[in-house]
Amino acid sequence: MSEYRHGWKSIFLLLCIFTFAILCYSTIIPSYFLSDDFTLISRVSQEGMFSTWSEDTGGFFRPVTIFSYLADLKIWKLNPAGYHLTNIFFHALAGFALFLLTRNLFKMWGLTKKALPAFLTACLFVALPSHSESVSWISGRTDVISSAFGLFSLFSFSVLIQKRSISLSVLSILLFATGLLAKENIVILPLIWFALLAGNKLAKGNRPSPHSLWTLFTSFLCLLVYLLVRKMILGNFIGGLGTERHLGLFDIQSIGNLLRYMVRTFLPALPHSSINFFESHFILLVSGAAASILIVALIVRHRGSFAGKRIILFLMLAICFLICLLPVMTLKVSLFDTLSERFLYLPSAFASILLVIGVFTLIPNRTVSIIVLSVLIVLEFSALQWINTRWITAGRLSRRIAGEVSLVNPDSTVILNIPDNFQGAYVFRSGLTEASSIFLGTEMGNEYRIISTHNLHSISDTIQTLIDSGCITLVLPQFLEFCETPDQGSGLQLDGNTLIIRNPGFSSFMFFSQGSMHLIQNDINLLQIN
Numbered sequence: 206m207s208e209y210r211h212g213w214k215s216i217f218l219l220l221c222i223f224t225f226a227i228l229c230y231s232t233i234i235p236s237y238f239l240s241d242d243f244t245l246i247s248r249v250s251q252e253g254m255f256s257t258w259s260e261d262t263g264g265f266f267r268p269v270t271i272f273s274y275l276a277d278l279k280i281w282k283l284n285p286a287g288y289h290l291t292n293i294f295f296h297a298l299a300g301f302a303l304f305l306l307t308r309n310l311f312k313m314w315g316l317t318k319k320a321l322p323a324f325l326t327a328c329l330f331v332a333l334p335s336h337s338e339s340v341s342w343i344s345g346r347t348d349v350i351s352s353a354f355g356l357f358s359l360f361s362f363s364v365l366i367q368k369r370s371i372s373l374s375v376l377s378i379l380l381f382a383t384g385l386l387a388k389e390n391i392v393i394l395p396l397i398w399f400a401l402l403a404g405n406k407l408a409k410g411n412r413p414s415p416h417s418l419w420t421l422f423t424s425f426l427c428l429l430v431y432l433l434v435r436k437m438i439l440g441n442f443i444g445g446l447g448t449e450r451h452l453g454l455f456d457i458q459s460i461g462n463l464l465r466y467m468v469r470t471f472l473p474a475l476p477h478s479s480i481n482f483f484e485s486h487f488i489l490l491v492s493g494a495a496a497s498i499l500i501v502a503l504i505v506r507h508r509g510s511f512a513g514k515r516i517i518l519f520l521m522l523a524i525c526f527l528i529c530l531l532p533v534m535t536l537k538v539s540l541f542d543t544l545s546e547r548f549l550y551l552p553s554a555f556a557s558i559l560l561v562i563g564v565f566t567l568i569p570n571r572t573v574s575i576i577v578l579s580v581l582i583v584l585e586f587s588a589l590q591w592i593n594t595r596w597i598t599a600g601r602l603s604r605r606i607a608g609e610v611s612l613v614n615p616d617s618t619v620i621l622n623i624p625d626n627f628q629g630a631y632v633f634r635s636g637l638t639e640a641s642s643i644f645l646g647t648e649m650g651n652e653y654r655i656i657s658t659h660n661l662h663s664i665s666d667t668i669q670t671l672i673d674s675g676c677i678t679l680v681l682p683q684f685l686e687f688c689e690t691p692d693q694g695s696g697l698q699l700d701g702n703t704l705i706i707r708n709p710g711f712s713s714f715m716f717f718s719q720g721s722m723h724l725i726q727n728d729i730n731l732l733q734i735n
Contacts, residue, residue, distance in 0.1 A: 226297035236600035243636030269387040302356035334473035341596040354384030404521035542629025599630035611641035625658035
């Protein structure tokens with residue numbers, strides 16, 4: 206009877222997590238496609254499951270994610286709301302998987318048998334503003350899907366540590382493989398399994414079940430097979446930005462990156478108006494000091510009981526957090542916009558557990574601890590709503606620009622500039638031609654030629670375009686930057702925030718300023734820009 210009630214309770218909490226996830230991202234659901242969304246959907250619709258299985262796609266081998274786009278295309282056609290719902294669905298699944306994992310870890314380590322702390326952990330994770338890029342951006346779902354399967358695999362393996370079960374062993378491997386085929390970041394999962402085994406051995410002195418050891422060994426075999434398949438299909442073992450960027454762990458810059466990851470896990474992207482104050486890395490030093498003080502306080506406060514099992518659990522989870530960052534340690538996340546914050550998605554699961562343990566340990570009164578965590582969840586939820594306004598604005602820009610650009614002929618009109626992102630929310634770093642095709646409902650004959658892309662801080666940002674003596678000069682506001690440096694050998698000169706186009710060979714061009722595209726037709730007809 207107790208197992209029956211336990212099952213219904215889990216279903217009820219699952220529904221609560223799903224409801225909360227929809228509440229967190231309800232404003233995003235009507236938002237339009239952005240940037241890579243257009244390219245992905247276009248390729249998937251034309252090439253199917255094998256649309257990104259080639260060497261010219263950046264070394265990405267993600268059939269599970271591609272299948273999710275195929276399913277969306279079949280069900281929702283070109284309605285972006287359905288694609289956003291899919292992102293939210295997998296985000297809620299990841300939250301529920303974290304709930305199951307946290308509840309089991311708390312039981313294993315004798316912290317509590319109650320479901321509420323684990324439920325609060327899941328809600329905290331779901332509401333984190335650092336997840337906006339992964340969930341609000343349709344193309345960011347790779348981290349959400351891979352992490353959802355990865356967390357379910359971790360839960361299955363955590364049960365397997367103390368239980369002999371062939372079915373659980375097979376399930377753990379299957380979930381691991383599925384997550385790996387959604388995104389490459391799950392390659393670190395066997396290391397986390399090993400950390401769980403080592404932590405359990407140190408704290409309790411118990412031998413792990415032979416099935417868990419067999420599963421760990423099998424996972425490394427799966428990794429070997431996966432890497433060989435990647436090599437055969439894509440021609441490389443490591444995709445994305447390449448071996449040097451992903452495995453260069455001894456770069457001194459990685460320390461600064463780690464501190465930024467620690468700050469941005471729970472804090473939203475800070476306003477650009479505060480950039481001068483935080484440029485000195487003051488916030489990074491404060492966060493590092495705060496983390497050190499927290500660890501010392503936990504040890505001092507619980508010299509007896511906590512110095513045993515709990516301190517090992519705390520350190521084990523901190524190690525798991527660091528392990529999740531290994532593939533991206535050399536990649537910088539910004540304190541002031543949402544660019545690349547998707548790298549925080551899986552690590553934030555362990556950071557959420559650590560925060561909940563810290564609150565319940567430092568505040569012995571259970572009621573007060575629950576109140577504090579509830580307030581933190583509300584604060585994170587509020588910050589997420591603020592950050593999501595960036596993605597909503599980016600979606601409006603994307604729809605407007607696609608409509609305006611689709612009115613001109615790509616063979617005769619050049620795009621001088623276009624927003625790469627709005628405060629970190631991607632607009633058109635790619636996909637403009639595909640966006641125009643989707644907007645018109647027909648294939649464009651040729652690709653649009655885009656001279657430059659840049660970031661955008663406000664819809665009212667004014668980009669000056671000057672035509673004089675056979676030159677076109679593009680001047681960005683002082684606080685904006687070009688995202689791609691133009692080819693200096695093609696009659697283009699970049700000087701700070703000024704782009705000079707000498708001897709342009711086109712008679713018609715569009716430029717972006719004050720939230721929309723503007724069409725200019727002139728008589729400049731000199732050398733063609735390559």
